Amino acid sequence: MEAFGNGLDGFIEKFDACDDLESQLVMFHGKEEICKFVREHLDICVDDKNDDLANRLKDEGNQHFLKSKDSLALSKYNEALFYASKSSSTLSLVLANRSAVFYKLGKFEHCVKDIQMALMWNYPIKMKYKVLERRAKCYYHLGKREEMEKDIDTVKQLLNNDNDVPKNKSDNILSDLNQLIKTKAKHKSVKKSMKSKTTCSEVNTNFSGFSAALEMNSSPERGRFMVANRDINVGEVVGAEDPVAGFLLPGWTDRLCSVCFCSAEEAPLPCLNCSEARFCSEECWKEGVEGNHRLICGVRGDLGELLKQVKGGDTTPEYYRLCVMVMGRQSVTDIVEIMENVESREELDMAEVPVQKEGDLKSLFSLVSNNQDRNLQTDFWIFLTVIYFLHVFEQKNMFTDLTNSQDLSRQQIKIGLLMLRTLRILQFNTHSVLQSSRKSDTCDEGFSMEPIGSAIYNSMAFLNHSCNPNTIKYWEGKRMVLVACQPIRNGEEVTDNYGMHFTVNNRNLRRNWLQEFFWFPCSCMACTLNLSTTELLPEQIQNLVCLDRNCKQKMKLSGGTWTCMCGKERSEGQVTAMVAELVRKVMETIQMEALAGDFPLAVKSYSDILTKLYSVVAHPWRGLVMPEQMLWKAIRMVRGNRRCQE
Helix, strand or coil, rough: CCHHHHHHHHHHHHHHHHCHHHHHHHHEEEEHHHHHHHHHHHHHHHCCCCCCCCHHHHHHHHHEEEEEHHHHHHHHHHHHHHHCCCCCCCCHHHHHHHHHHHHHHCHHHHHHHHHHHHCCCCHHHHHHHHHHHHHHHHHHHHHHHHHHHHHHHHHHHHHCCCCCCCHHHHHHHHHHHHHHHCCCCCCCCCCCCCCCCCCCCCEEECCCCCEECCCEEEEEEEEEEEEECCCCCCCCCEEHHHHHHHEHHHHHHHCCCCCCEEEECCEEEEEECCCCCCCCHHHHHHHHHHCCCCHHEEEECCHHHHHHHHCCCCCCCCHHHHHCCCCCCHHHHHHHEEEEEEHHCCCCCCCCCCEEEECHHHHHHHCCHHHHHHHHEEEEEHHHHHHHHHHHEEEEEECCCCCCCCCCCHHHHHHHHHHHHHHHHHHHHHHEEEEEEEEEECCCCCCEEEEEEEEEECCCHHHCCCCCEEEEEEEEEEEEEEEEEEHHHHHCCEECCCCCCCCCCHHHHHHHHHHHHHHCCCCCCCHHHHCCCCCHCCCCEEEEEEECCCCCCEEECCCCCECCCCEEEEEEHHHHHHHHHHHHHHHHHHHHHHHHCCCHHHHHHHHHHHHHHHEEECCHHHHHHHHHHHHHHHHHHEEEEEEEEE
16 A cells, blocks of 8 residues: 555544445545556557568478477477467467477377367468368278268368369379278277376365265354364365366466366367467366456466565465456356345355355355455555456456446456455365476375465365365366375364465464464464474373373373273273384385385375374374475375476
């Protein structure tokens, strides 16, 4: 707010005195200093394509292809795609040339897709026979005889009607194609290897992103939270969910698909209007250009930097674009209707179990936003973001009810309110999307987790934070998968970690961070017990789990016997021998990972070890930390998003 100097004197008091969100939005928009600031920083490019550059890159690719430098040719064609405009034939020619590389490399599915897109994007009619001949050969190799014969018939018609193609060339083409028809295909139809999405063994009826093993509870002190309604084993998938929306961080837009977050390096498809977004398939391309990418396409101004000026400090909410992207393919009319439905609802009943549908915009508004604690000081950046995007949408001709008046139209108000409410929800419910990074698939050297984007999930947002959570997450593209990393007993809360773990950060640091970013004082078990970071945890066992599953007390060592207040006992010798054997198995598994790189087997081994350890030992004890962290790493080495370091 300091960026506006004294221009807001008296405005803050009037703003906070407004009775409702709509009045605040109208008042904020009516402040000339704010709208002027937004207009000065608005930067929208309708079309940043460059056909001259695209043609130069295409020609370089052609030279590499002639020299059989296929990987270099592919790289140049890929680069050319993002500069080629939709109004010329350059885009389709680049795709056609790239299809030749894929055919040569035996990547027939890629070849077919490129030809389909080239034909859709102004490929010259006089050259059509070339790509159809190539596609017919691809179909032959893929065992798709019916499609092959259809393309061959079309090639024959084109060549018979084209006098510009030399007869000897035409005859050679038709001879080759006729030979394909006569040849009994030795290749069986290739089934497309689709990676199946991870799902729960039984899906929850109220929360489609959770397992049926979870159910919602609530209390006035803690709000809503998820608990287990049966015992859950270590390694069990307890959640799997696609987001309402997600967006890539800027550093990954040149490698990953803007829609699904999967790799888009080998055969990317471009946005037709901007050179930033890329898509991994025709399906994702359609989803992007017809869905959420269309709303931010060409928006080049870095609002994040502006928000730093407004908020002060070095941090900025990276998720701010999600307030736009949640609209997806919704029309203005649909959005207005959804917003009016949201406004007609009563306040959230924290005891009522909602129906949270995966990827559903309406379900998003069942999440908490802490409206009671807000004012202009906390929300100035939120209102500024909304005004910014209202100006963007106006430039994109999104609204159909604008007049010459400077006042906001009904559509602007409703969409503005939707973005305001969404941003307030995003502030406390957004998840970072991560991928693992390492030297190779069989070696965990250099292993780390790195953020690639942000997303909002309707079910996962119901998980409360713990500094010692009993679940971990990994991502398949932008789909989040939740796995139990500790045994979870019937009735126990299922918890997530919002970013700070007790093994790395002390309690004061964790609590201050959570209070600043999530507005709550943490009272999880790790904070209540004030568990030390790993290096300060005791090496000797302090507490045991009682033999009686229904007993909540811990067993203490006295005179060679572990004793609980309920009367149950364990022999010190038996416990020591059991724990020593489990620690030995941990070290064996670590050695097996290093020698064989068999991480799937390691996942099973660590899961079994942790199940047994947690049935005996309770924190604080350093010996519980290593096997659990090794399980986290092993899971992320073999599942979800991962890349090998260059």
